[in-house]
Amino acid sequence: MRTLVICIDRDNDLGEKANVSSPIIGREDNIKAAVELATVDPEDSDSNTIFGGVNVLNELHSKGIDAEIVTFAGDKNVGIISDQKIVVQLDAFLEENDITNAIFISDGAEDETLLPIVQSRIKIDSVKRIVVQQSANLESTYYILKNAFNDPKISQTFFVPIGLTALIYAIFLLANYPEGAIIGISAAIGAYMLYRGFNLDQPFALLRERMKGSFYEGQMTFVTNTIAIILAVIATMIGAITLWKYFTTGGGWYYGLITLFTVFINVTVWWYVIAILFANIGKMVDLKRNDHFSLKDVSPSLFITAMGLLFWGASTYILTIGAFPGATDSPNFSIQYFIYSVVGAIIIALAGIKISQNESIYDTKRKITKGKKDKNKN
Template structure:
């Protein structure tokens, strides 16, 4: 095959609306899919993209050029997950057909973000963007805004923060505590923004947890325990900070001392949570016969970081006259800090040494296995 006409449905409207799985290979399969998608949602631009690709295909065939059309479908979780699915489908197509070049059919900037993925695998001869011509009424500002708000991707981004803020403000007015509304709104919007920022990572983690649950892996149990320990550590730290805050206020103690109290009271529980999560990976790797050396160093480094944060926070508490205690003087604080640095270095070196030995043993075992096979 000389030329591939490549259409991309990055958010998998074909699967979500028309219940069609990608990739779609060939003119007839693409026409059938475009008709089903257009019937399910006449306003979806992917329908026009597919028909635009079919027109390009017909033009090339009329000129005697050996060409074929393929439509790849991603995932509704736009980002890493959808792009990985499209990349995997593209790899399968390139293995199946002997393709020299690609003509990329796009309906906008979102699909064109996939150009580097395609270019890394095959040469792109042309990019054709399909623009749908609208009537004057449809081009009005009112319709554009209304249509945008009906788009789930835009409405979720715009309306969810406003809805959360309104509900929180109404709740605090109901309990006659309007001052708390600002704190609640900032916290809710902040959490929502973090979720949007780490949406891909959260989606990948959630898929990994589901896969661990259904396949009976130990990581599901250890991750769940680690999450509970992490939550308990946060609650304990906040309770300790709240005790200082309610006694004299943040302006009396200062933000840095209160943050130091939080770190000092939670650092070991956070370390335990990290170790538990890492333990599940080690157990699963051992069960499946895979290498575990890459998970050894993080465990020792987590302990090293715990020692450093605990020693530093203990020292800061010892020299602070406001939050310090009689049983912890500055001299003892310095000693704890020095001891924690030395212990952290020793633990880190132990982790590197153990991990190196495991890696060498695994390589030697692999060599012996290859020799035995030969």
């Protein structure tokens, strides 16, 4: 039986500050890494976590227990990306070493969010949190605020809204339109709050990592995703300009917010559909290059096209029956468009379902056949 002392650096301070790669295995290497981190940033708690792990390792050795210490580091983008990197390191280490149980060392609740993930792979006997004792002077309000603002996670949350407000206000003052500053500031802060409220930083961080990986690996997805982003920006600008034109001529009270939202959908839906199709095409090209392509990878593109038809037909019909000035078709033609779009969307979606289902059946049969061949060889 071998016990593993696990130390976690979820935000990869070891790599970002001390330029130490993980996993860090063994007592001497962990002490060296902790010293290097403490030398660069004496206030970082991760070095104390490692020293706490070494202390636990010494206690285990003094009791005659066969134990080893390892430190896993994640990524500065704390969340899905950092957790995935730690999981990959942990799985690789467990495959190469005979470990039966572990002791988890952390410096706070953030690292301990990984406990369920680690427990799903190895038995945890104990959890030890390292708490650094400080003097009364260091616990002053100034020190706490100073260190809080130096933390990127806190400073971004606090300074970004204030910075956006000041920047937008300055731009509208230069444009001699101070009244628009209220609209711009409200829109920017509202968008930022929605961004934070829906926790969209994780999907954007994943997208950034994928774009970076596809760029260095020479994948087609880098080009097609860039095209998709540009098309999405163009679509949003077209929709915003169209809305602003109707809003300034009649106002939201005249057209109604639902009608204006329908206008935005109607003028942008195909731009967004084409953008997503470009991203899917790039993905399919890379899958084909790596011999991982199958027909069911076409299904998402068909479903997106079907959804585009539905939104376009429905928005066209709503604008026509509401006698919207921008609608040129008669209600009779618009209802026909809506019916045709519904029928077309159903046909395209059924084609996607059929392709996906047939490919899944084919994959199952192929796995069964391969299993029989492997069994006959043995």
